[in-house]
Amino acid sequence: MSDATAAISTPSAAWWRKEDWWAVILGLGLIAVAYGLFLNHTSLTWLAVTPAKWTTFAQIAQDFAAKWPRYLAQFVLWLALVSGALSSFGYRLRNTVPAFIFLYVVSILIFALGQWAQAVKFNLEPPLVALVVGLILANLNVLPRALDDGFRVEFYIKLGVVLLGATLPFTLILWAGPVALLQAGVISLVTFGVIFAVARALGVEPRFAATLGAGGAVCGVSAAIAIAAAVGARKQDAAAVVSIVVLWAIVMIFVLPFAAAGLHLASGVGGAWIGSSEFADAAGLAAAQAYGAIAAKAPGALPAIADQSVAAFTLMKVVGRDIWVGVWAIVLSIIAASRWETTGIENKASVSEIWRRFPKFVIGFLIASIAITLIAQGLGHTAFSKTADPGLVAPIKALRTWAFAFGFLSIGLTTRLADFATVGAKPVIAFSAGVVVNVILGLVLSTLVFGAYWSKLGQ
Protein backbone atom coordinates (compact mmCIF):
# COMPACT_ATOMS: atom_id res chain seq x y z
CA MET A 1 0.00 0.00 0.00
CA SER A 2 1.08 3.56 -0.57
CA ASP A 3 1.96 5.80 2.35
CA ALA A 4 -1.53 6.11 3.74
CA THR A 5 -0.48 8.59 6.40
CA ALA A 6 0.00 11.07 3.57
CA ALA A 7 -3.22 10.10 1.89
CA ILE A 8 -5.44 12.83 0.55
CA SER A 9 -9.06 11.94 1.12
CA THR A 10 -11.30 11.58 -1.89
CA PRO A 11 -15.09 11.66 -1.62
CA SER A 12 -15.24 7.98 -2.57
CA ALA A 13 -18.62 7.61 -0.89
CA ALA A 14 -20.27 10.22 -3.14
CA TRP A 15 -23.01 8.74 -5.28
CA TRP A 16 -21.33 9.59 -8.58
CA ARG A 17 -18.35 7.50 -7.53
CA LYS A 18 -20.49 4.44 -6.85
CA GLU A 19 -20.89 1.92 -9.64
CA ASP A 20 -24.38 1.00 -8.41
CA TRP A 21 -25.82 4.38 -9.37
CA TRP A 22 -23.97 4.43 -12.68
CA ALA A 23 -25.41 1.01 -13.46
CA VAL A 24 -28.89 2.33 -12.66
CA ILE A 25 -28.46 5.50 -14.75
CA LEU A 26 -26.96 3.78 -17.77
CA GLY A 27 -29.25 0.75 -17.60
CA LEU A 28 -32.46 2.77 -17.26
CA GLY A 29 -31.14 5.26 -19.82
CA LEU A 30 -30.67 2.49 -22.39
CA ILE A 31 -34.14 1.16 -21.62
CA ALA A 32 -35.64 4.65 -21.99
CA VAL A 33 -33.92 5.13 -25.34
CA ALA A 34 -35.12 1.70 -26.48
CA TYR A 35 -38.68 2.60 -25.48
CA GLY A 36 -38.45 6.01 -27.17
CA LEU A 37 -37.34 4.38 -30.42
CA PHE A 38 -40.07 1.77 -30.08
CA LEU A 39 -42.71 4.49 -29.74
CA ASN A 40 -41.36 6.01 -32.95
CA HIS A 41 -41.80 2.69 -34.75
CA THR A 42 -38.12 1.90 -34.86
CA SER A 43 -35.85 0.06 -32.40
CA LEU A 44 -32.39 -0.49 -30.97
CA THR A 45 -32.16 -3.79 -32.85
CA TRP A 46 -29.68 -2.46 -35.43
CA LEU A 47 -27.31 -1.45 -32.63
CA ALA A 48 -27.89 -4.45 -30.37
CA VAL A 49 -26.17 -6.78 -32.80
CA THR A 50 -25.02 -10.29 -31.86
CA PRO A 51 -23.33 -13.04 -33.88
CA ALA A 52 -25.67 -15.40 -35.75
CA LYS A 53 -25.78 -19.17 -35.33
CA TRP A 54 -23.28 -20.88 -37.63
CA THR A 55 -21.98 -24.25 -38.65
CA THR A 56 -19.17 -23.38 -41.05
CA PHE A 57 -16.43 -20.79 -40.70
CA ALA A 58 -17.56 -19.21 -43.96
CA GLN A 59 -20.98 -18.53 -42.46
CA ILE A 60 -19.70 -16.65 -39.43
CA ALA A 61 -17.16 -14.77 -41.56
CA GLN A 62 -19.98 -13.70 -43.86
CA ASP A 63 -22.06 -12.68 -40.85
CA PHE A 64 -19.27 -10.43 -39.56
CA ALA A 65 -18.65 -9.00 -43.04
CA ALA A 66 -22.30 -8.02 -43.28
CA LYS A 67 -22.66 -6.66 -39.74
CA TRP A 68 -19.36 -4.91 -39.09
CA PRO A 69 -20.81 -1.37 -39.24
CA ARG A 70 -23.30 -2.41 -36.55
CA TYR A 71 -20.53 -3.85 -34.36
CA LEU A 72 -18.53 -0.68 -34.82
CA ALA A 73 -21.50 1.48 -33.81
CA GLN A 74 -22.21 -0.75 -30.83
CA PHE A 75 -18.58 -0.60 -29.79
CA VAL A 76 -18.62 3.21 -29.90
CA LEU A 77 -21.77 3.26 -27.76
CA TRP A 78 -20.35 0.87 -25.15
CA LEU A 79 -17.00 2.66 -25.13
CA ALA A 80 -18.67 6.02 -24.49
CA LEU A 81 -20.85 4.64 -21.70
CA VAL A 82 -18.15 2.56 -20.03
CA SER A 83 -15.32 5.07 -20.27
CA GLY A 84 -17.60 7.85 -19.04
CA ALA A 85 -18.65 5.88 -15.98
CA LEU A 86 -15.16 4.61 -15.20
CA SER A 87 -13.76 8.12 -15.48
CA SER A 88 -16.10 9.18 -12.70
CA PHE A 89 -14.52 6.48 -10.52
CA GLY A 90 -11.13 8.07 -11.14
CA TYR A 91 -9.81 5.68 -13.81
CA ARG A 92 -7.81 7.14 -16.67
CA LEU A 93 -8.93 6.91 -20.27
CA ARG A 94 -5.43 5.87 -21.32
CA ASN A 95 -6.08 2.62 -19.40
CA THR A 96 -9.82 2.13 -19.75
CA VAL A 97 -10.00 2.70 -23.52
CA PRO A 98 -7.43 0.03 -24.55
CA ALA A 99 -8.83 -2.27 -21.87
CA PHE A 100 -12.34 -1.96 -23.28
CA ILE A 101 -11.15 -2.42 -26.87
CA PHE A 102 -9.54 -5.69 -25.78
CA LEU A 103 -12.61 -6.70 -23.79
CA TYR A 104 -14.98 -6.03 -26.68
CA VAL A 105 -12.92 -7.83 -29.32
CA VAL A 106 -12.39 -10.95 -27.18
CA SER A 107 -16.06 -10.90 -26.13
CA ILE A 108 -17.14 -10.92 -29.80
CA LEU A 109 -14.93 -13.94 -30.47
CA ILE A 110 -16.25 -15.81 -27.43
CA PHE A 111 -19.84 -14.86 -28.26
CA ALA A 112 -19.35 -16.14 -31.81
CA LEU A 113 -17.82 -19.38 -30.54
CA GLY A 114 -20.90 -19.90 -28.36
CA GLN A 115 -23.09 -19.58 -31.47
CA TRP A 116 -21.30 -22.46 -33.17
CA ALA A 117 -23.67 -25.38 -33.76
CA GLN A 118 -21.22 -27.76 -32.10
CA ALA A 119 -20.53 -25.51 -29.09
CA VAL A 120 -22.83 -27.39 -26.74
CA LYS A 121 -21.27 -30.73 -27.72
CA PHE A 122 -17.90 -29.45 -26.48
CA ASN A 123 -19.36 -27.53 -23.50
CA LEU A 124 -18.21 -24.22 -24.99
CA GLU A 125 -20.68 -22.11 -23.03
CA PRO A 126 -19.57 -18.47 -23.44
CA PRO A 127 -19.44 -17.61 -19.70
CA LEU A 128 -17.20 -20.60 -19.01
CA VAL A 129 -15.02 -19.99 -22.06
CA ALA A 130 -14.66 -16.31 -21.09
CA LEU A 131 -13.59 -17.32 -17.61
CA VAL A 132 -11.02 -19.84 -18.83
CA VAL A 133 -9.59 -17.48 -21.44
CA GLY A 134 -9.39 -14.68 -18.89
CA LEU A 135 -7.77 -16.90 -16.25
CA ILE A 136 -5.11 -18.06 -18.67
CA LEU A 137 -4.27 -14.55 -19.86
CA ALA A 138 -4.22 -13.13 -16.32
CA ASN A 139 -2.03 -15.83 -14.85
CA LEU A 140 0.42 -15.80 -17.74
CA ASN A 141 0.73 -12.04 -17.13
CA VAL A 142 0.15 -11.38 -20.82
CA LEU A 143 -1.62 -8.07 -20.31
CA PRO A 144 -0.40 -4.91 -18.56
CA ARG A 145 -1.84 -4.61 -15.08
CA ALA A 146 -3.00 -1.07 -15.84
CA LEU A 147 -5.73 -2.53 -18.06
CA ASP A 148 -7.46 -3.80 -14.92
CA ASP A 149 -8.92 -0.27 -14.75
CA GLY A 150 -11.27 -1.30 -17.56
CA PHE A 151 -11.94 -4.85 -16.34
CA ARG A 152 -14.51 -3.78 -13.73
CA VAL A 153 -16.49 -6.98 -13.16
CA GLU A 154 -19.06 -5.58 -10.75
CA PHE A 155 -19.87 -2.55 -12.88
CA TYR A 156 -20.64 -4.67 -15.95
CA ILE A 157 -22.64 -7.20 -13.94
CA LYS A 158 -24.72 -4.54 -12.16
CA LEU A 159 -25.46 -2.86 -15.48
CA GLY A 160 -26.50 -6.24 -16.88
CA VAL A 161 -28.79 -6.89 -13.91
CA VAL A 162 -30.58 -3.54 -14.41
CA LEU A 163 -31.10 -4.44 -18.09
CA LEU A 164 -32.27 -7.89 -16.99
CA GLY A 165 -35.08 -6.19 -15.06
CA ALA A 166 -36.60 -5.06 -18.37
CA THR A 167 -36.94 -8.69 -19.45
CA LEU A 168 -38.68 -9.88 -16.28
CA PRO A 169 -42.33 -9.03 -15.62
CA PHE A 170 -42.84 -7.47 -12.20
CA THR A 171 -45.70 -9.89 -11.62
CA LEU A 172 -43.13 -12.70 -11.79
CA ILE A 173 -41.02 -11.00 -9.13
CA LEU A 174 -44.09 -10.57 -6.92
CA TRP A 175 -45.05 -14.21 -7.48
CA ALA A 176 -41.66 -15.78 -6.87
CA GLY A 177 -40.12 -13.11 -4.63
CA PRO A 178 -41.57 -14.36 -1.33
CA VAL A 179 -40.39 -17.89 -2.07
CA ALA A 180 -36.95 -16.56 -2.92
CA LEU A 181 -36.84 -14.52 0.29
CA LEU A 182 -37.87 -17.53 2.37
CA GLN A 183 -35.43 -19.96 0.75
CA ALA A 184 -32.60 -17.43 0.76
CA GLY A 185 -33.31 -16.57 4.39
CA VAL A 186 -33.05 -20.19 5.48
CA ILE A 187 -29.92 -20.74 3.40
CA SER A 188 -28.20 -17.59 4.67
CA LEU A 189 -28.87 -18.25 8.34
CA VAL A 190 -27.87 -21.91 8.20
CA THR A 191 -24.73 -21.28 6.11
CA PHE A 192 -23.59 -18.45 8.36
CA GLY A 193 -24.27 -20.56 11.44
CA VAL A 194 -22.29 -23.53 10.13
CA ILE A 195 -19.27 -21.49 9.02
CA PHE A 196 -19.21 -19.42 12.21
CA ALA A 197 -19.65 -22.44 14.49
CA VAL A 198 -17.00 -24.53 12.75
CA ALA A 199 -14.58 -21.61 12.65
CA ARG A 200 -15.04 -20.88 16.34
CA ALA A 201 -14.70 -24.59 17.18
CA LEU A 202 -11.36 -24.53 15.33
CA GLY A 203 -10.25 -21.51 17.35
CA VAL A 204 -10.71 -18.83 14.69
CA GLU A 205 -11.12 -15.34 16.21
CA PRO A 206 -14.84 -14.27 16.24
CA ARG A 207 -14.48 -11.21 13.98
CA PHE A 208 -12.66 -13.34 11.42
CA ALA A 209 -15.30 -16.08 11.79
CA ALA A 210 -18.15 -13.58 11.28
CA THR A 211 -16.51 -12.14 8.16
CA LEU A 212 -15.99 -15.65 6.83
CA GLY A 213 -19.60 -16.61 7.58
CA ALA A 214 -21.00 -13.52 5.85
CA GLY A 215 -18.86 -14.22 2.78
CA GLY A 216 -20.50 -17.62 2.43
CA ALA A 217 -24.00 -16.71 3.50
CA VAL A 218 -24.95 -13.32 2.07
CA CYS A 219 -23.34 -11.87 -1.05
CA GLY A 220 -19.80 -13.15 -1.18
CA VAL A 221 -16.91 -10.71 -1.17
CA SER A 222 -19.18 -7.65 -0.91
CA ALA A 223 -20.78 -9.03 2.26
CA ALA A 224 -17.42 -10.10 3.62
CA ILE A 225 -15.95 -6.61 3.46
CA ALA A 226 -19.18 -5.00 4.72
CA ILE A 227 -19.14 -7.27 7.76
CA ALA A 228 -15.37 -6.89 8.17
CA ALA A 229 -15.94 -3.14 8.57
CA ALA A 230 -18.97 -3.60 10.79
CA VAL A 231 -17.12 -5.81 13.27
CA GLY A 232 -13.70 -4.19 12.81
CA ALA A 233 -11.88 -7.23 11.43
CA ARG A 234 -8.13 -7.30 10.96
CA LYS A 235 -7.01 -6.43 7.46
CA GLN A 236 -5.21 -9.74 7.02
CA ASP A 237 -8.38 -11.63 7.99
CA ALA A 238 -10.52 -9.63 5.56
CA ALA A 239 -7.94 -10.34 2.82
CA ALA A 240 -7.99 -14.04 3.66
CA VAL A 241 -11.78 -14.17 3.39
CA VAL A 242 -11.67 -12.39 0.01
CA SER A 243 -9.24 -15.04 -1.26
CA ILE A 244 -11.29 -17.98 0.05
CA VAL A 245 -14.59 -16.66 -1.31
CA VAL A 246 -13.20 -15.81 -4.75
CA LEU A 247 -11.47 -19.16 -5.20
CA TRP A 248 -14.50 -21.16 -4.04
CA ALA A 249 -16.82 -19.03 -6.20
CA ILE A 250 -14.73 -19.69 -9.30
CA VAL A 251 -14.67 -23.41 -8.62
CA MET A 252 -18.46 -23.34 -8.25
CA ILE A 253 -18.91 -21.57 -11.60
CA PHE A 254 -17.69 -24.76 -13.24
CA VAL A 255 -19.15 -27.30 -10.81
CA LEU A 256 -22.75 -26.10 -10.40
CA PRO A 257 -23.90 -25.96 -14.06
CA PHE A 258 -22.62 -29.44 -14.82
CA ALA A 259 -23.92 -30.83 -11.51
CA ALA A 260 -27.34 -29.33 -12.31
CA ALA A 261 -27.17 -30.87 -15.79
CA GLY A 262 -26.18 -34.23 -14.32
CA LEU A 263 -29.20 -34.06 -12.00
CA HIS A 264 -31.45 -33.11 -14.97
CA LEU A 265 -32.82 -30.11 -13.09
CA ALA A 266 -35.34 -27.85 -14.80
CA SER A 267 -33.77 -24.54 -15.89
CA GLY A 268 -35.51 -22.52 -13.17
CA VAL A 269 -34.71 -25.10 -10.49
CA GLY A 270 -31.05 -25.09 -11.50
CA GLY A 271 -30.98 -21.30 -11.39
CA ALA A 272 -32.53 -21.28 -7.92
CA TRP A 273 -29.98 -23.82 -6.71
CA ILE A 274 -27.13 -21.76 -8.13
CA GLY A 275 -28.66 -18.68 -6.50
CA SER A 276 -28.64 -20.49 -3.18
CA SER A 277 -25.16 -21.90 -3.52
CA GLU A 278 -22.99 -19.35 -5.32
CA PHE A 279 -21.34 -16.60 -3.27
CA ALA A 280 -21.11 -13.67 -5.64
CA ASP A 281 -23.49 -12.19 -8.21
CA ALA A 282 -20.96 -12.22 -11.05
CA ALA A 283 -19.91 -15.82 -10.45
CA GLY A 284 -23.49 -16.96 -9.99
CA LEU A 285 -24.72 -15.24 -13.13
CA ALA A 286 -21.93 -16.91 -15.10
CA ALA A 287 -22.98 -20.30 -13.73
CA ALA A 288 -26.72 -19.60 -14.18
CA GLN A 289 -26.30 -18.37 -17.76
CA ALA A 290 -24.15 -21.37 -18.60
CA TYR A 291 -26.74 -23.71 -17.11
CA GLY A 292 -29.61 -21.97 -18.88
CA ALA A 293 -27.83 -22.53 -22.19
CA ILE A 294 -27.18 -26.18 -21.35
CA ALA A 295 -30.83 -26.73 -20.33
CA ALA A 296 -32.12 -24.99 -23.46
CA LYS A 297 -30.18 -27.34 -25.71
CA ALA A 298 -31.77 -30.46 -24.24
CA PRO A 299 -33.97 -32.36 -26.74
CA GLY A 300 -37.40 -30.74 -26.99
CA ALA A 301 -36.51 -27.70 -24.85
CA LEU A 302 -37.67 -24.24 -25.91
CA PRO A 303 -35.02 -21.49 -26.33
CA ALA A 304 -36.85 -19.35 -23.73
CA ILE A 305 -35.89 -21.92 -21.09
CA ALA A 306 -32.37 -20.45 -21.06
CA ASP A 307 -33.67 -17.30 -19.39
CA GLN A 308 -35.43 -19.16 -16.58
CA SER A 309 -32.15 -20.11 -14.95
CA VAL A 310 -30.90 -16.51 -14.92
CA ALA A 311 -34.29 -15.25 -13.69
CA ALA A 312 -34.43 -17.75 -10.83
CA PHE A 313 -30.82 -17.02 -9.91
CA THR A 314 -31.46 -13.28 -9.84
CA LEU A 315 -34.55 -13.60 -7.68
CA MET A 316 -32.79 -15.93 -5.25
CA LYS A 317 -29.43 -14.20 -5.04
CA VAL A 318 -30.01 -10.54 -5.78
CA VAL A 319 -33.50 -10.13 -4.30
CA GLY A 320 -33.30 -12.90 -1.70
CA ARG A 321 -29.78 -12.52 -0.33
CA ASP A 322 -27.97 -9.35 -1.41
CA ILE A 323 -30.40 -6.78 -0.07
CA TRP A 324 -29.94 -7.88 3.55
CA VAL A 325 -26.27 -6.98 3.80
CA GLY A 326 -26.95 -3.81 5.80
CA VAL A 327 -29.08 -5.70 8.33
CA TRP A 328 -26.35 -8.34 8.75
CA ALA A 329 -23.83 -5.53 9.29
CA ILE A 330 -25.89 -3.92 12.05
CA VAL A 331 -26.67 -7.16 13.88
CA LEU A 332 -23.08 -8.43 13.80
CA SER A 333 -21.74 -5.01 14.74
CA ILE A 334 -23.92 -4.98 17.87
CA ILE A 335 -22.82 -8.51 18.76
CA ALA A 336 -19.16 -7.60 18.19
CA ALA A 337 -19.39 -4.50 20.39
CA SER A 338 -21.28 -6.20 23.19
CA ARG A 339 -19.90 -9.73 23.33
CA TRP A 340 -16.48 -9.97 21.74
CA GLU A 341 -13.13 -8.85 23.05
CA THR A 342 -12.64 -5.10 22.71
CA THR A 343 -10.23 -3.72 20.11
CA GLY A 344 -9.93 -0.22 21.56
CA ILE A 345 -11.88 1.14 18.60
CA GLU A 346 -15.37 2.61 18.90
CA ASN A 347 -17.25 1.19 15.91
CA LYS A 348 -20.95 1.82 16.49
CA ALA A 349 -23.75 0.57 14.25
CA SER A 350 -26.31 2.92 12.75
CA VAL A 351 -29.70 2.12 11.24
CA SER A 352 -28.81 4.34 8.27
CA GLU A 353 -26.30 1.66 7.34
CA ILE A 354 -29.14 -0.42 5.88
CA TRP A 355 -29.63 2.21 3.18
CA ARG A 356 -25.96 3.13 2.76
CA ARG A 357 -24.99 -0.49 2.11
CA PHE A 358 -28.13 -1.32 0.11
CA PRO A 359 -27.19 -2.56 -3.37
CA LYS A 360 -28.77 0.33 -5.29
CA PHE A 361 -28.60 -1.46 -8.62
CA VAL A 362 -31.47 -3.62 -7.32
CA ILE A 363 -33.61 -0.46 -7.40
CA GLY A 364 -32.78 -0.07 -11.09
CA PHE A 365 -33.61 -3.74 -11.66
CA LEU A 366 -37.04 -3.30 -10.02
CA ILE A 367 -37.80 -0.01 -11.83
CA ALA A 368 -36.93 -1.65 -15.16
CA SER A 369 -39.20 -4.58 -14.37
CA ILE A 370 -42.10 -2.33 -13.33
CA ALA A 371 -41.65 -0.21 -16.47
CA ILE A 372 -41.75 -3.18 -18.85
CA THR A 373 -44.77 -4.59 -17.01
CA LEU A 374 -46.69 -1.30 -17.36
CA ILE A 375 -45.77 -1.16 -21.06
CA ALA A 376 -46.99 -4.72 -21.50
CA GLN A 377 -50.27 -3.95 -19.72
CA GLY A 378 -50.78 -0.87 -21.86
CA LEU A 379 -50.27 -2.76 -25.09
CA GLY A 380 -52.06 -5.98 -24.22
CA HIS A 381 -50.59 -9.47 -24.49
CA THR A 382 -51.01 -10.00 -28.23
CA ALA A 383 -49.64 -6.61 -29.28
CA PHE A 384 -46.78 -6.92 -26.82
CA SER A 385 -45.75 -10.34 -28.16
CA LYS A 386 -46.02 -9.14 -31.74
CA THR A 387 -44.31 -5.76 -31.50
CA ALA A 388 -42.66 -5.01 -28.13
CA ASP A 389 -41.09 -8.41 -27.62
CA PRO A 390 -38.97 -8.25 -30.79
CA GLY A 391 -38.69 -4.46 -31.04
CA LEU A 392 -38.12 -3.50 -27.40
CA VAL A 393 -37.30 -6.48 -25.18
CA ALA A 394 -35.06 -8.39 -27.61
CA PRO A 395 -32.50 -5.58 -28.13
CA ILE A 396 -32.39 -4.89 -24.38
CA LYS A 397 -31.78 -8.59 -23.84
CA ALA A 398 -28.95 -8.52 -26.39
CA LEU A 399 -27.32 -5.54 -24.64
CA ARG A 400 -27.69 -7.35 -21.31
CA THR A 401 -25.89 -10.35 -22.78
CA TRP A 402 -23.02 -8.08 -23.86
CA ALA A 403 -22.79 -6.45 -20.41
CA PHE A 404 -22.63 -9.88 -18.78
CA ALA A 405 -20.05 -11.04 -21.33
CA PHE A 406 -17.77 -8.12 -20.40
CA GLY A 407 -18.23 -9.04 -16.74
CA PHE A 408 -17.54 -12.76 -17.15
CA LEU A 409 -14.39 -12.13 -19.15
CA SER A 410 -13.26 -9.56 -16.59
CA ILE A 411 -13.57 -12.14 -13.79
CA GLY A 412 -10.89 -14.24 -15.41
CA LEU A 413 -8.77 -11.27 -16.46
CA THR A 414 -8.51 -9.98 -12.89
CA THR A 415 -8.00 -13.32 -11.12
CA ARG A 416 -4.25 -13.50 -10.58
CA LEU A 417 -3.75 -16.42 -8.26
CA ALA A 418 -0.28 -15.25 -7.21
CA ASP A 419 -1.77 -12.04 -5.80
CA PHE A 420 -4.08 -13.72 -3.34
CA ALA A 421 -3.48 -13.56 0.41
CA THR A 422 -2.03 -16.56 2.20
CA VAL A 423 -4.77 -18.46 3.97
CA GLY A 424 -4.53 -20.88 6.89
CA ALA A 425 -6.19 -24.29 6.93
CA LYS A 426 -8.74 -23.52 9.67
CA PRO A 427 -10.72 -20.80 7.86
CA VAL A 428 -10.64 -22.87 4.67
CA ILE A 429 -12.06 -25.88 6.54
CA ALA A 430 -14.77 -23.75 8.17
CA PHE A 431 -15.78 -22.13 4.88
CA SER A 432 -15.73 -25.46 3.05
CA ALA A 433 -18.03 -26.97 5.70
CA GLY A 434 -20.45 -24.14 5.00
CA VAL A 435 -20.20 -24.76 1.26
CA VAL A 436 -21.09 -28.44 1.67
CA VAL A 437 -24.12 -27.71 3.87
CA ASN A 438 -25.18 -24.81 1.63
CA VAL A 439 -25.03 -26.87 -1.55
CA ILE A 440 -27.01 -29.78 -0.08
CA LEU A 441 -29.59 -27.58 1.63
CA GLY A 442 -29.93 -25.40 -1.47
CA LEU A 443 -30.56 -28.47 -3.62
CA VAL A 444 -33.18 -29.84 -1.20
CA LEU A 445 -35.01 -26.50 -1.00
CA SER A 446 -34.79 -25.84 -4.76
CA THR A 447 -36.09 -29.27 -5.71
CA LEU A 448 -38.07 -31.00 -2.98
CA VAL A 449 -39.48 -28.01 -1.07
CA PHE A 450 -39.90 -25.23 -3.64
CA GLY A 451 -39.26 -27.16 -6.86
CA ALA A 452 -42.82 -26.59 -8.09
CA TYR A 453 -42.31 -22.82 -8.00
CA TRP A 454 -38.92 -22.76 -9.67
CA SER A 455 -39.81 -25.23 -12.42
CA LYS A 456 -42.83 -23.09 -13.39
CA LEU A 457 -40.91 -19.82 -13.40
CA GLY A 458 -41.68 -17.81 -16.51
CA GLN A 459 -44.02 -20.38 -18.00
Add this chain to the structure above:
Amino acid sequence: MTAGATCATCRHFEDRPAEIERGLPGLAVLSSAHGAGRASDGLCVRHDRYLRSSAACEGWAART
Protein backbone atom coordinates in the same frame (compact mmCIF):
# COMPACT_ATOMS: atom_id res chain seq x y z
CA MET B 1 -11.68 12.28 22.20
CA THR B 2 -11.79 15.28 19.83
CA ALA B 3 -15.27 16.10 18.46
CA GLY B 4 -15.63 14.76 14.93
CA ALA B 5 -12.49 12.71 15.39
CA THR B 6 -13.57 9.69 13.39
CA CYS B 7 -11.76 7.58 10.84
CA ALA B 8 -13.27 9.75 8.09
CA THR B 9 -11.01 12.63 9.12
CA CYS B 10 -8.04 10.60 10.36
CA ARG B 11 -4.70 10.50 8.57
CA HIS B 12 -4.35 6.80 9.37
CA PHE B 13 -7.52 5.93 7.44
CA GLU B 14 -7.23 4.87 3.80
CA ASP B 15 -10.54 5.11 1.96
CA ARG B 16 -9.39 5.50 -1.64
CA PRO B 17 -10.96 2.62 -3.61
CA ALA B 18 -7.79 1.81 -5.54
CA GLU B 19 -5.78 1.55 -2.31
CA ILE B 20 -8.46 -0.57 -0.65
CA GLU B 21 -8.43 -2.96 -3.60
CA ARG B 22 -4.64 -3.07 -3.45
CA GLY B 23 -4.77 -3.82 0.27
CA LEU B 24 -7.32 -6.60 -0.15
CA PRO B 25 -6.06 -8.58 -3.18
CA GLY B 26 -8.84 -10.20 -5.19
CA LEU B 27 -11.50 -7.76 -3.98
CA ALA B 28 -12.11 -6.44 -7.50
CA VAL B 29 -12.54 -9.94 -8.97
CA LEU B 30 -16.05 -10.50 -7.62
CA SER B 31 -16.77 -7.26 -5.83
CA SER B 32 -15.49 -3.71 -5.84
CA ALA B 33 -14.40 -0.86 -3.63
CA HIS B 34 -16.73 1.28 -5.75
CA GLY B 35 -19.86 -0.68 -4.75
CA ALA B 36 -22.62 0.61 -2.51
CA GLY B 37 -21.95 -2.23 -0.05
CA ARG B 38 -18.61 -0.70 0.95
CA ALA B 39 -20.32 2.55 1.93
CA SER B 40 -17.37 4.69 3.13
CA ASP B 41 -15.36 1.94 4.86
CA GLY B 42 -11.60 1.82 4.65
CA LEU B 43 -8.35 0.48 6.02
CA CYS B 44 -6.82 1.76 9.23
CA VAL B 45 -3.05 1.54 8.87
CA ARG B 46 -2.54 2.26 12.58
CA HIS B 47 -4.59 -0.69 13.82
CA ASP B 48 -4.29 -2.73 10.61
CA ARG B 49 -8.04 -3.22 10.56
CA TYR B 50 -10.85 -2.67 8.07
CA LEU B 51 -13.30 -0.17 9.59
CA ARG B 52 -16.30 2.07 9.06
CA SER B 53 -15.44 5.70 8.43
CA SER B 54 -17.53 6.49 11.53
CA ALA B 55 -15.24 4.46 13.81
CA ALA B 56 -13.05 6.28 16.33
CA CYS B 57 -10.11 5.64 18.66
CA GLU B 58 -7.59 7.44 20.86
CA GLY B 59 -4.99 7.38 18.11
CA TRP B 60 -6.83 9.81 15.82
CA ALA B 61 -4.62 12.30 13.98
CA ALA B 62 -5.85 15.03 11.66
CA ARG B 63 -5.24 14.72 7.95
CA THR B 64 -2.77 17.22 6.66
